[in-house]
Amino acid sequence: MNDNHLEETLQRHGIRPTAVRILLLEIMEHFENTFSLADLETEADTLDKSSIFRTLTLFAQHHLLHVIEDGSGATKYCLCHNDHTCRVEEMHCHFHCEICGKTFCLDKIHVPVISYPEGYEVREINYLIKGRCPACRSKR
Amino acid sequence: MNDNHLEETLQRHGIRPTAVRILLLEIMEHFENTFSLADLETEADTLDKSSIFRTLTLFAQHHLLHVIEDGSGATKYCLCHNDHTCRVEEMHCHFHCEICGKTFCLDKIHVPVISYPEGYEVREINYLIKGRCPACRSKR
DNA sequence: CTCGTTTCTGCAATCGGATTGCAAGATGGA
């Protein structure tokens, strides 16, 4: 696992591999769950918030990241493990814990596809479950 | 359709019917789709933003409103037509148009229920589809 | 009806995440 695979990943998605982007991608790979801009800021304290923001935007545009709005106020992200495109059938569900605020990727669970109403063009689906995660349930 | 049914609706949900709340509920009933705090502010220009905010919060707590985060930056709401509780099986899907920014209630389409992972306690599900609505598709 | 208590509302201020303008720095090609 050298740096090379990071560069390759970026290039495969049509992203020019700069030092900042390689660093951020490496950090992202170490998160177990979803992460926010603030999380990245903590891990990469040499980088500026705006650079991280622009990197996130770029990665998302190139389908290297999923964007998740969990209603917590802060946008969450997670690495997209599909290749180039993110077809609807490949999207997975997310779980947001209302107690600890963490958002989990339910990688194994694909978004159930419904029969969409006539006339709408579907680009993307967010399936977000809210409730209490196992850790928070066991407390108290 | 006199004001009475508005008061009754509020009381049925355990909300004390004040003038502000009755007015807001009436305005909400006139929206076809989802609405934001700003939408209500426009319609009820005598009311203060914070009063509207607190009313929305209260209505949501008492399950009179659904809260929808569509990623547009502004939280959207829609009236909940189920009685007291909002069971998962009763939740419906939403569609967010990335062109015009409107969010539609797909009332007829219930959220598909998946088999949830062990250990998580499900309270609520958001199923949000993004894409282009019929009106925006027909243009250009 | 009056008084005291609780609830609600408007106003103003604040918070926090998202986003942008700009100039300096880094990169790539001729």
Added chain:
DNA sequence: TCCATCTTGCAATCCGATTGCAGAAACGAG
């Protein structure tokens, strides 16, 4: 090496959400 382009850091700004506080309204007891 030099120029054009892309990136990045810094600082400022935007905007929706949220809160503190004091006056107004609603309620219940006597």
